[in-house]
Amino acid sequence: MAPQLQGYFNKVDEMAEGFIKRLSDAVAIPSVSADDAMRPQVVKMAQFLRGELEALGATVEERHPGAEPDRPHLQIPPILLARYGNDKSKRTILVYGHYDVQPALKEDGWATDPFVLSVDQKSGKMFGRGSTDDKGPVLGWLNAIEAHQKAGIEFPVNLLMCFEGMEEYGSEGLDDIIHDEAKKFFKDADAVCISDNYWLGAEKPCLTYGLRGVSYYQICVHGPGQDLHSGVYGGSVSEPMTDLVKLLGTLVDNKGKILVPGLNELVKPVDEEEKKLYEGISFEMKDLYDGIGSCSSIYQDKESTLMARWRFPSLSIHGIEGAFSAPGAKTVIPAKVIGKFSVRTVPNMEPHEVDKVVLTHLEYEWEKIRTNNTMEAKLLHAGKWWVSSPKHWNFAAASKAVESVFGCKPDMTREGGSIPVTLTFEQATGKNVLLLPMGSSTDAAHSINEKLDRRNYIEGIKLLGAYLHYVAEEPQVEQ
Amino acid sequence: MAPQLQGYFNKVDEMAEGFIKRLSDAVAIPSVSADDAMRPQVVKMAQFLRGELEALGATVEERHPGAEPDRPHLQIPPILLARYGNDKSKRTILVYGHYDVQPALKEDGWATDPFVLSVDQKSGKMFGRGSTDDKGPVLGWLNAIEAHQKAGIEFPVNLLMCFEGMEEYGSEGLDDIIHDEAKKFFKDADAVCISDNYWLGAEKPCLTYGLRGVSYYQICVHGPGQDLHSGVYGGSVSEPMTDLVKLLGTLVDNKGKILVPGLNELVKPVDEEEKKLYEGISFEMKDLYDGIGSCSSIYQDKESTLMARWRFPSLSIHGIEGAFSAPGAKTVIPAKVIGKFSVRTVPNMEPHEVDKVVLTHLEYEWEKIRTNNTMEAKLLHAGKWWVSSPKHWNFAAASKAVESVFGCKPDMTREGGSIPVTLTFEQATGKNVLLLPMGSSTDAAHSINEKLDRRNYIEGIKLLGAYLHYVAEEPQVEQ
Ligand SMILES: [Zn+2]
Ligand SMILES: [Zn+2]
Ligand SMILES: [Zn+2]
Ligand SMILES: [Zn+2]
Known part of the structure; x- marks a missing residue:
């Protein structure tokens, strides 16, 4: 009853x-x-x-x-x-x-x-x-x-x-x-x-x-002993911000594709039956546009959009700690900057495997940068x-x-x-x-x-x- | 007397x-x-x-x-x-x-x-x-x-x-x-x-x-109507931070070399007599290391270091307004981020010519990025x-x-x-x-x-x- x-x-x-x-x-x-x-x-x-x-x-x-x-x-x-x-x-x-x-x-x-x-x-x-x-x-x-x-x-x-x-x-x-x-x-x-x-x-x-799960990382790039005046020292010192933006730029492309080698290979392949599930969901692109407050979506169709949000990993760069972040025009060379980003994870990405490919990638890209600054990347937290x-x-x-x-x-x-x-x-x-x-x-x-x-x-x-x-x-x- | x-x-x-x-x-x-x-x-x-x-x-x-x-x-x-x-x-x-x-x-x-x-x-x-x-x-x-x-x-x-x-x-x-x-x-x-x-x-x-003079610029990248949760929307929306770090990464290399085409060509060539002036200055690399609080200099010799600080232009990235900048691990997709950088200028770089090559470069690189976000770069202030x-x-x-x-x-x-x-x-x-x-x-x-x-x-x-x-x-x- x-x-x-x-x-x-x-x-x-x-x-x-x-x-x-x-x-x-x-x-x-x-x-x-x-x-x-x-x-x-x-x-x-x-x-x-x-x-x-x-x-x-x-x-x-x-x-x-x-x-x-x-x-x-x-x-x-x-x-x-x-x-x-x-x-x-x-x-x-x-x-x-x-x-x-x-x-x-x-x-x-x-x-x-x-x-x-x-x-x-x-x-x-x-x-x-x-x-x-x-x-x-x-x-x-x-x-x-x-x-x-x-x-x-x-x-x-x-x-x-x-x-x-x-x-x-x-x-x-x-x-x-x-x-x-x-x-x-x-x-x-x-x-x-x-x-x-x-x-x-x-x-x-x-x-x-x-x-989805999440694995949240930070990259700390450190050089000078304190923040410096860019006029006085600019050109003579390896700047942590220069290195950090280069490193952050190697993570994801502007269509949302993750550029960390080996990461997409951890994702369980999508089968045909699964694809059909997404067709039936009551969702329109307008719902996305309302949610994000703009039309700046990567995909123009429902299925790709929902799968990008639920079924595939994504990588977002959240911000930088230690750099100039206020309004105005401060002429500082920040001495220590900490980039924050996270990967949203899906079956079958094991968190420790995600850590491995992400941190290996960062070390590899850092080697290519070859500055006098030091870099330390680490996982801040993970949820499967x-x-x-x-x-x-x-x-x-x-x-x-x-x-x-x-x-x-x-x-x-x-x-x-x-x-x-x-x-x-x-x-x-x-x-x-x-x-x-x-x-x-x-x-x-x-x-x-x-x-x-x-x-x-x-x-x-x-x-x-x-x-x-x-x-x-x-x-x-x-x- | x-x-x-x-x-x-x-x-x-x-x-x-x-x-x-x-x-x-x-x-x-x-x-x-x-x-x-x-x-x-x-x-x-x-x-x-x-x-x-x-x-x-x-x-x-x-x-x-x-x-x-x-x-x-x-x-x-x-x-x-x-x-x-x-x-x-x-x-x-x-x-x-x-x-x-x-x-x-x-x-x-x-x-x-x-x-x-x-x-x-x-x-x-x-x-x-x-x-x-x-x-x-x-x-x-x-x-x-x-x-x-x-x-x-x-x-x-x-x-x-x-x-x-x-x-x-x-x-x-x-x-x-x-x-x-x-x-x-x-x-x-x-x-x-x-x-x-x-x-x-x-x-x-x-x-x-x-x-040196200074020309201070900001790059504003704007997409979603408000900050978004990266778990909910990550992968489906063009993220302003992704675009901004890419753009900031095109400005200067990790040895301090400015990558903006045409900018170094505005600099007056150095002659031999001028070079000698720098040899006589009472300055040791230790003074630089004391000033910056570390040994992370780009050059190892006095003359190159002083010329980098006085005689050549430099480009510093100061920070980003609008992104997550506090300690901790916030899972935000910032909706609007403003990158700040400046160019230190020297003879014979005319400020309006610097603006022209910098802003042209940013537009050119932005075109290559091809996202759904919008970008607006402008000079904040200039001093010759x-x-x-x-x-x-x-x-x-x-x-x-x-x-x-x-x-x-x-x-x-x-x-x-x-x-x-x-x-x-x-x-x-x-x-x-x-x-x-x-x-x-x-x-x-x-x-x-x-x-x-x-x-x-x-x-x-x-x-x-x-x-x-x-x-x-x-x-x-x-x-
Ligand atoms: Zn003053
Ligand atoms: Zn001052
Ligand atoms: Zn909650
Ligand atoms: Zn919450």
């Missing part, structure tokens, strides 16, 4: 303003994990979340992984492990989210204060750092619990929750905890659901069964790609939940971005992992003016609750 | 602590001309200087060139025109300096607060932004006046002073004022002296008769090279002053850095211009931990005063 959800849906609508207030309170805490000075705010955000969970009747435990390896003066913020319900007759679903956010400064070009949730009543856009990534989805689970309580509807499953505060800085300490707790706190889990990604477009929901089975009951339940909330079947998608924890949960628990996004492709996660649409938030709360009802009833047919 | 200077020298020594206090007061005003928010501090610095000048009995006028062309919301800080003495029987010397400074943040890596003069008593190093560039030399003139007054020694010349607050941001508005005042405020000037450069090494003073006659009485007087203070003849040098106002004063007044440096090559102007040695400051005050005495007596033999 299909679950009766209308009472729950009505209650969510009724409580919408309160749920937006809760998101507003969360966005107001600038829990930027990358920034040393913001660490107390990340901890404050954990306390906020713990307080909300306990007020809803969940039991909460904290795990403290200790100091960060790279920043030993900083303690990793607590990993919150929460349980709501403990009924052996019900399925148990483990959900994951993160309560830290990307850095954000008003000066970066935000139209509003990034740490004040600014709701545009007309468009329904709710701007703020973390609104869509990932405070909205995290609070979605809490809101679903509260709406059940207020509506007097029995919660359909036992819910285990794992919320971390280091996702935007490499999820330090998390993997060990997940492996540790797999047979302890997480042992009852029948399936895993993660809401930390985005719809493919702005209109139609999707379920995600695959992710993941591909799941979209025919599992966990996905079937989510698909029905989408139909009940949005009146359409979701697209089955992969994603370009890595969520390394997905693979860790799969490996540690041995259970199926589903990615169930709340936000849309236009949300500008990690960029200025990040937002979550009111519709995505409120219907998303319905979706998370509906998913739990369907998952409670879905027959255990796995393929 | 050689001037009797001992009384003046003794008085300078006696007043040294007060002169250091005056420099400390000046450094404490963060007069950063590049930074919008610091504009009131630049104006405050002008007021401080005006107050000091008037207290010494100088008459001061202000010139207000109006709003900045590039930043019309900002008024250009006042150009101070001061006169000390008006005796028709004396020579009149016009001196120039600037009271603005380069940007500086403690976080850039300064060992001390850049806007607190930190005097290391043991080494005599006085750290602080503007200590050597150019607040120390500017105050040197004021200190020379005061020491004469306190010693009861008649001031040997009429002194005209021109102090601006926009030197580190292109000297906006100054050229027009200099041309306007050439036959007005500056009309009595018999020669010009500028103290805004550095000794070649750390031990021996020099007089400077040539400067300058070469003077080192046999003029103005230089002869300065040479004798060096001997009287330091006991050795100065090296006659050129410099790599541009001081565009030098050429403007020469052209507007038609008089000889001398560059008489106070600081040393190890001062790290424009870098972190900028400093002025106590010796250079105090002996420098003696030097400026002695120069005025010799200049008053030097026979008018010009070559």
Whole structure:
């Protein structure tokens, strides 16, 4: 029998303003994990979340992984492990989210204060750092619990929750905890659901069964003992920036083709059946143009574009640390410059093989440059790609939940971005992992003016609750 | 008859602590001309200087060139025109300096607060932004006046002073004022002296008769409407950073050779006699290594090194605006990136010809890149090279002053850095211009931990005063 959800849906609508207030309170805490000075705010955000969970009747435990390896003066913020319900007759679903956010400064070009949730009543856009990534989805689970309580509807499953505060800085300490707790706190889990990604477009929901990995590198080129005046020394000294731009220029061509020898050979060949999958996806080039805010795409067709984002590796140069980066015209020769780039990885690229070809390539190209500067390249962090089975009951339940909330079947998608924890949960628990996004492709996660649409938030709360009802009833047919 | 200077020298020594206090007061005003928010501090610095000048009995006028062309919301800080003495029987010397400074943040890596003069008593190093560039030399003139007054020694010349607050941001508005005042405020000037450069090494003073020019460019590459997540969009969108590093990589090779076709052809050929000049200069490679804080020089010999710094053009890549520039690992595709580079120019490179070959080269290379992004390159500012006659009485007087203070003849040098106002004063007044440096090559102007040695400051005050005495007596033999 299909679950009766209308009472729950009505209650969510009724409580919408309160749920937006809760998101507003969360966005107001600038829990930027990358920034040393913001660490107390990340901890404050954990306390906020713990307080909300306990007020809803969940039991909460904290795990403290200790100091960060790279920043030993900083303690990793607590990993919150929460349980709501403990009924052996019900399925148990483990959900994951993160309560830290990307850095954000008003000066970066935000139209509003990034740490004040600014709701545009007309468009329904709710701007703020973390609104869509990932405070909205995290609070979605809490809101679903509260709406059940207020509506007097029995919660359909036992819910285990794992919320971390280091996702935007490499999820330090998390993997060990997940492996540790797999047979302890997480042992009852029948399936895993993660809401930390985005719809493919702005209109139609999707379920995600695959992710690219990422291997993030830095190249440090070092020469003079301190920054120099280019007038005084220009021409007489080997300049680190000259060397670095040369090296960065050997990585990828202007059509997105990776130039690192041996890297494309690690990619699993595409077969004909696989190609057809991409034809069926509801996606138009206009969705891409809307998402990127321009028409500067590499490909002009849907299939090539989606495969470039999901199925093939890519290489992006993110920036340079240590060079002149402000407005104006400073005549400096920077003494030490650090180029940052990353490779998005796909089956069957093993991270250590990627490291090997990338670092070998950099050493080889550096030898050709022959300057008096020194170069040191290293991996900053890596997360492996993941591909799941979209025919599992966990996905079937989510698909029905989408139909009940949005009146359409979701697209089955992969994603370009890595969520390394997905693979860790799969490996540690041995259970199926589903990615169930709340936000849309236009949300500008990690960029200025990040937002979550009111519709995505409120219907998303319905979706998370509906998913739990369907998952409670879905027959255990796995393929 | 050689001037009797001992009384003046003794008085300078006696007043040294007060002169250091005056420099400390000046450094404490963060007069950063590049930074919008610091504009009131630049104006405050002008007021401080005006107050000091008037207290010494100088008459001061202000010139207000109006709003900045590039930043019309900002008024250009006042150009101070001061006169000390008006005796028709004396020579009149016009001196120039600037009271603005380069940007500086403690976080850039300064060992001390850049806007607190930190005097290391043991080494005599006085750290602080503007200590050597150019607040120390500017105050040197004021200190020379005061020491004469306190010693009861008649001031040997009429002194005209021109102090601006926009030197580190292109000297906006100054050229027009200099041309306007050439036959007005500056009309009595018999020669010009500028103290805004550095000794070649750390031990021996020099007089400077040539400067390279600078043409500073930016390349703006623009694609997506906003910064993008590299996981979500990497591979599907033309990335501005990929294009920019390619373009920056076409400018200069790793041995400092400029790769812009036609640019080296604009340089005046070196003749044999000229080569010999460089052999006589008191300079060792160790001086270069000390100045740059490493051994990463392009050449291993003195002559090639000095010619690379003075006689040939150079091209430096300063940095990129708009890309990720902070520590850490942000997975962003920057939407709009602005590369900054400059060319140091020498005889006979005409600035407009340099622009032509540089911009043509960039357009040509951009065509080869063939992306969907847009590129716009432009000149940000230009200052022409300058070469003077080192046999003029103005230089002869300065040479004798060096001997009287330091006991050795100065090296006659050129410099790599541009001081565009030098050429403007020469052209507007038609008089000889001398560059008489106070600081040393190890001062790290424009870098972190900028400093002025106590010796250079105090002996420098003696030097400026002695120069005025010799200049008053030097026979008018010009070559
Ligand atoms: Zn996230
Ligand atoms: Zn994120
Ligand atoms: Zn200066
Ligand atoms: Zn300067």
